[in-house]
Amino acid sequence: MDLELxxxxxxxxxxDAGTFTDAAADLGVSQASxxxxxxxxxxxxxxxxxxxxxxxxxxxxxxxxxLAGARRVLDEVTHLRRIAEKQKSELRLxxxxxxxxxxxxxxxxxxxxxxxxIPLVFVHTNTPSAGLSDATADVAVVxxxxxxxxxxxxxxxxxxxxxxxxTDNPLARRRTVRVSDLSRYPVAxxxxxxxxxxxxxxxxxxxxxxxxxxGVDEWLTLIAANQAVGITSEATANQNPRPxxxxxxxxxxxxxxxxxxxxxxxxxxxxxxxxxxxxTAYGVLGSQSDSSMKGA
Numbered sequence: 001m002d003l004e005l006x007x008x009x010x011x012x013x014x015x016d017a018g019t020f021t022d023a024a025a026d027l028g029v030s031q032a033s034x035x036x037x038x039x040x041x042x043x044x045x046x047x048x049x050x051x052x053x054x055x056x057x058x059x060x061x062x063x064x065x066x067l068a069g070a071r072r073v074l075d076e077v078t079h080l081r082r083i084a085e086k087q088k089s090e091l092r093l094x095x096x097x098x099x100x101x102x103x104x105x106x107x108x109x110x111x112x113x114x115x116x117x118i119p120l121v122f123v124h125t126n127t128p129s130a131g132l133s134d135a136t137a138d139v140a141v142v143x144x145x146x147x148x149x150x151x152x153x154x155x156x157x158x159x160x161x162x163x164x165x166x167t168d169n170p171l172a173r174r175r176t177v178r179v180s181d182l183s184r185y186p187v188a189x190x191x192x193x194x195x196x197x198x199x200x201x202x203x204x205x206x207x208x209x210x211x212x213x214x215g216v217d218e219w220l221t222l223i224a225a226n227q228a229v230g231i232t233s234e235a236t237a238n239q240n241p242r243p244x245x246x247x248x249x250x251x252x253x254x255x256x257x258x259x260x261x262x263x264x265x266x267x268x269x270x271x272x273x274x275x276x277x278x279x280t281a282y283g284v285l286g287s288q289s290d291s292s293m294k295g296a
Contacts, residue, residue, distance in 0.1 A: 003044040005077060008070040010037035011049065014057055015067055017192070025214040026127060026192075041066075075150075081135045082266060090119045091268060093260075094130040094137025096193040097216050100258075101159060101235025103281035110277045115270060126193055126215040132261060138268040140261045143195045143233055153261040154275055157282025160234045161195075161250040164219075166226035172246040179231070179253060183207045188219050188228035195256050196231040220245055233258075258282070 013023035014034060024031040042049050049063035059067060091111075093099070099122050100107055111120040123137050128144075131137030132151060146153060163182060165171045171181060179200050186209040189196050193215065198206040211228045213219040216236065222228040224244030233256050237247035260275060262268060 003041065004037075005074070007037045007041035007044065008074055010034045011041055011063075011067060012070055012074060014038060014050065015059060019057065022192070022214065078133070078135045079266075082263070089117060090121050091115075091139065091270065091274065092121050092123050092131070092137045093139050093141065093274075094123045094125050094132065095141040096124070096126050096128075096130045097143070097195075098233060098235035098239040099124075099141060100278065100281065101233065102238045103157075103278070104239065106281045107274075107277050110281075111274070114273060114277075118270065120274075128192055129261070130193075132263065138262065139271065139274060142259050142261050143235075143256050144193075146259070146261050150264055151261045152264040152267070153259040155257055155259055155284070156275065156278040157258045157284045158255040159258055160255055161231055161253050162234050162237045162247045163250045164223050164230040164232055164237070164245055164247050166223055166229075167244050167246050168226045169229065169246075171229070171248065174248060176249045176251050178251050180204050182229050182231070185209075186211045186228040188213045188222045188230045190214060190216075190219055194219070195233055200231065200253055216240055 009027065010023065010033075013027050014020055017023040017026055020031050020034050020038075024034045027034065038050060045062075045066060047062045048060055049066055051058045051060060104122065108120055108122075123131055125131040125134075125136045127133060129146060129148065129151065130140035130142055132140045133148075142153065143159075163171065163177045165177075165182075165185075169185070171177050183201065183205065185207070187196070187207040188211045190213045194213075198210075201207070211222055213222060219230055219232075220240060220242045223230050224242055231250060231253075232247075234247075235258075260278060262271060
């Protein structure tokens with residue numbers, strides 16, 4: 001069997017996500033498809049690459065070497081794709097949860113006025129790099145640390161945090177809530193693309209039950225069913241209203257830093273204009289084009 005790019009993508013996704021189930025969610029395919037791709041890759045190279053258990057996967061010694069090569073191949077393919085797609089007459093802005101929140105339309109209108117021949121297209125993709133790694137996006141909105149030296153980033157603003165609860169939950173009757181108010185409920189957390197970590201509860205005890213989710217839709221569905229509560233950016237509240245979900249301002253927690261990120265060695269055309277418009281919308285002054293990412 002010939003080695004195919006989808007086999008390499010499956011291996012990288014499984015290692016990055018930690019499980020076949022999470023890898024399938026990231027790739028937008030079935031778990032069976034991921035398993036077949038990894039098995040096909042092992043068959044093509046003639047050795048086992050992963051040790052599998054019911055809860056965990058680990059690379060074999062050969063698997064670590066193949067993974068490094070797979071990443072290089074996929075990076076080169078992405079680079080070639082970006083070269084070819086530079087001829088496209090649009091700028092794609094990726095996001096995992098909520099684009100620019102209440103500022104999205106303002107930035108879109110300002111961009112359209114200044115660049116009538118280059119549409120600013122928002123692309124939803126539930127990956128940590130919000131579409132940069134797979135060339136789905138030219139620039140990405142990120143609200144959590146993007147610890148990858150291939151990417152540069154710049155702060156464009158900050159956002160408040162909100163609690164999200166079912167309209168049947170007693171907390172929905174309040175205007176504001178505290179993190180400690182949420183501790184007695186299961187808390188839905190997307191550890192890969194969300195902005196909530198257990199550090200928000202420090203020094204108080206963390207919630208007893210965590211419900212792992214994979215993207216904003218699954219997160220909202222759990223909350224609407226009153227099976228969990230959640231914490232998110234005010235941008236999510238603005239752009240993702242959902243029947244059965246009430247958003248309430250969260251008190252005494254740090255704000256979320258919002259960055260734009262791009263390939264460090266290949267910044268897109270008109271990046272400075274997009275940074276300027278985004279910072280203006282958020283009310284942030286300054287023109288620095290690169291800054292370190294902070295965790296959120």
